[in-house]
Amino acid sequence: MDFGLSEEQEMLQETIRGFAQNECPTTRLRELFDEGEGHDPALWSALAEMGIAGLIVPEEHGGAGMEILDLALVAEVLGEFAIPGPFLGHSLAIRGVMLAASAAQQANLLPDLASGEMIATVALQEADAAWAPESWTARVRDGRLTGEKTIVSHAALADRILVGLDGGGLAWVDAKGQGVVIEDLGGIDRTRPVYKVRFEGAPAEVLEGGSGNAWQLVETAAVLLAADAFGSATKLIDLDVAYAMEREQFGQPIAQFQAIKHTVARIGTDIEPARALFWYAAHCQDAIEAEAGRAASVAKAHITDRAMNAARESVELHGGYGFTWECEVQMWFKRIMLDRSLLGTPDQWRERTAVMGEY
Amino acid sequence: MDLEYSAGHQAFRDEVREFLKGWPLKGDEAKRPQEEQEQIFRKRGIEAGYVYRAVPKQYGGSEQPSDAIKDRIIIEEFYAAGAPRDLMSQGAGLMVPTILEFGTEEQKERWIPPALTGEENWCQGYSEPGSGSDLASLQCQARLDGDEWVLNGQKIWTSSAQRAHMMFGLFRSEPDAKKHEGITYLLVPMDAKGIEVRPLREMGGGYEFNEVFFDDVRVPVSNTVGVRGQGWQISRATLVHERNLIGNPNMMREAFSDLLDLARSRTLNGRPANEDAGVRRRLAEIEGYVQTSQLSNMRQFTASNKGKMLEVMRPMMMNKVAGTDTMQMIMKCAYDLLGGDGVIAPTEDELDTWGRKTTSSGWVLQYIFSMGPSIAGGASNIQRNIIGERGYGLPRDLRRTS
Structure with a gap:
């Protein structure tokens, strides 16, 4: 019985944290945020060299062979530093391949993905908030994919797209090939731009491993989004504390007012204990399959909701400055907006929790 | 993991x-x-x-x-x-760990065994009318006279004092010392001459807590726990035990499961309430808090097991306020599910059984009772001060120095 991180896991987080502090401090993040590309090739290749691009890819295919929990721990730190880049979609595409592709397909696809030289993303959600696998309508006929997906992160950057199909299957598509039309949606989170992708008879390879894994993929997404939101919220609390100590009104630091202290305590109490919630949800995907669905539902709903609340409180705590573009709070505020709204809102995941818990 | x-x-x-x-x-x-x-x-x-x-x-x-x-x-x-194990009483749960840590050999032999079996009941004499959140300002006096302490003053909110054989309490023994340094931890027989217990009626209707008055009450000096004047430090140790008693995640899990049963048994707009989309969302939202508490507790458990207590200081500080807030969420949801039945007062019987949640008025009593733990053992707003100051390093409030 050990509900804690291993030394390797703690070191993994510390390594990425150290890297992020050096290579993407807030000044650099600000530049990337204003550029709005949501990507820095140097940053991505450095992360790939550290093994982050292929973290869960088995070693025989050139990856680090780690677990979903490790992936979620990385997502937490990337959220904490709001690191721009295709980590989310790329990791989910790998997860989809590992869940649904045949052994031959895996041997073919995973090595390029593991090195990070080939960048992939996932296209799951369709219009009208149709994010659950049952509602997907994209279909492959005679090797050609038709359908429309939305809120696809980093579609313009990606080389390949893993697409969710009618009936829960998954297909592999060349994002730069014919029949793929990509439209920038002008996403709010400028560290992770989102696109609409139309497939007009694009050549597609259907993953052969069956169609029963779509929910598992969506649940992995839920866990990674929850972990990212958790990391983002802890960063906001740090910003709140620093600002409250520095900002003076009525002749004293505002941190000395209980209204401010209690705001920090409230959002801290909402966020800090929930670390265990995303750990558990991730660990269930690795080791406790029967609990994985419910745990992912609870983690996505609870953490992204509480993190969004923390973000709104953080803006308020920063006063008029908090409302500006200049204030760094907005970058994490918007990061959490994406974590919360992509692939199911808290209300939708709560209904799923109710179904899985047989209320 | x-x-x-x-x-x-x-x-x-x-x-x-x-x-x-x-x-x-x-x-x-x-x-x-x-x-x-x-x-x-x-x-x-x-x-x-x-x-x-x-x-x-x-x-x-x-x-x-x-x-x-x-x-x-x-x-x-x-x-x-549902089997009886360690008594979670004030004696076994709070006094015993304190005496084990700070008491003399004679005190351990005399007081621990009957507290464990429940033959002797204990109450806690901390709060006073003028000393609640600012407990260290307490004024109830202990004056040394030969080999006896002479106690004068008043305690308040003393739960189960009417049934208690003994009180463990804090008394001001050094009126001229700084406020945290002049306090002594004493064991007081409740049948001593000069003690008067007056019941206080709670908002739920019952009489569980009391005022206790001391009028020249004489207590042997051998009933001092630890060193004279060090009572404050000793009481901090007890407080940790009390907060752990309150933030019990198993209790929360059980209350949530009762809440689900309640939702299944009530109707809303002509349908079972558990089929209503709004109710389901609310229940699932509460499950988020319940699971968080349980899992955070497991994380703290593992960390303390590995000797990494420092890593979980923050979530530990948060247990009490998170736990009582979650219990309140459960009770608020239950109360709404009762609809019009929520205005029916609990019966005398339910007051005696602390409102078992099998009847709607039993739930009403629980709804009212759920306020109690948010106040006892350090009110939630004080907990938030502690989280802000010790958890996040914010400066202490400005306070008037006397």
Whole structure:
């Protein structure tokens, strides 16, 4: 019985944290945020060299062979530093391949993905908030994919797209090939731009491993989004504390007012204990399959909701400055907006929790 | 991370389950009064090494080698079986750990055994009319006269003082010392001459807590726990035990499960309430908090097991306020599910049984009771001060110095 991180896991987080502090401090993040590309090739290749691009890819295919929990721990730190880049979609595409592709397909696809030289993303959600696998309508006929997906992160950057199909299957598509039309949606989170992708008879390879894994993929997404939101919220609390100590009104630091202290305590109490919630949800995907669905539902709903609340409180705590573009709070505020709204809102995941818990 | 139990611990769990087949009692024993039955079974639990594991045998405990995982298995299994284990009373839960840590040999031998069996009940004499959140400002006086303390003053919100044989309390022994330094921790017989207990009626209608008045009450100096003037430091240790009693995640899980049953039994707009989309969302939102508390508790458990307590100081500070807030969420949701039945007052019977949640007015009583833990043992707003100051390093409030 050990509900804690291993030394390797703690070191993994510390390594990425150290890297992020050096290579993407807030000044650099600000530049990337204003550029709005949501990507820095140097940053991505450095992360790939550290093994982050292929973290869960088995070693025989050139990856680090780690677990979903490790992936979620990385997502937490990337959220904490709001690191721009295709980590989310790329990791989910790998997860989809590992869940649904045949052994031959895996041997073919995973090595390029593991090195990070080939960048992939996932296209799951369709219009009208149709994010659950049952509602997907994209279909492959005679090797050609038709359908429309939305809120696809980093579609313009990606080389390949893993697409969710009618009936829960998954297909592999060349994002730069014919029949793929990509439209920038002008996403709010400028560290992770989102696109609409139309497939007009694009050549597609259907993953052969069956169609029963779509929910598992969506649940992995839920866990990674929850972990990212958790990391983002802890960063906001740090910003709140620093600002409250520095900002003076009525002749004293505002941190000395209980209204401010209690705001920090409230959002801290909402966020800090929930670390265990995303750990558990991730660990269930690795080791406790029967609990994985419910745990992912609870983690996505609870953490992204509480993190969004923390973000709104953080803006308020920063006063008029908090409302500006200049204030760094907005970058994490918007990061959490994406974590919360992509692939199911808290209300939708709560209904799923109710179904899985047989209320 | 590995949530599987080792083979040894799994075998231990089986052993505990086997033992628990003895509860409820059978045959003639089952005809005895409930309290006696619990005492009989608790005694067996001590003999088997499952109850009062941290208390030495000579004081009535079972003195087992420290094994936090075994402790957890015992709590889980006894809880699931509804079997009596360590009393969660103020005596066994709060006084005993304090005496074990700070008491003399004579005090341990005299006071611990009857507190463990429940033969002697204890109450806690901390709060005073002018000293609630600012407990260290307490004024209830202890003056040394020969080999006796002479007590004068008043305590308030003293739960179960009317049934208590003894009080452990804080008294000002050095009126000229700084406020945290002039306090002494004393054990006071409740039948001493000069003590008067006056009941206070709670908003729920019952009479569980009291005012206690001291008028030249004489207590032997041998009833001093630890060093004279060090009572404040000693009481901090007790407070940790009290907050742990309050933030129990098993209790939360059970209350949530009762809430689900309530939702299934009520109707809303002509349909079972548990089919209503709004109710379902609200229940799932509460489950988020319940799971968070349980899992955060597991994380703290592992960390303290590995000697990494410092890493979980923040979530530990948050247990009480998170736990009581979640219990309140559960009770608020239950109250709304009652609809119009929520205006019916609890019966005398329900007051006696602390509102078992089988009737709607029992739930009403629980709805009211759920306010209590948010205030007892450090009100939530004080907890938030502690989280802000010690958890996040914010400066202390400006306070007037006297």
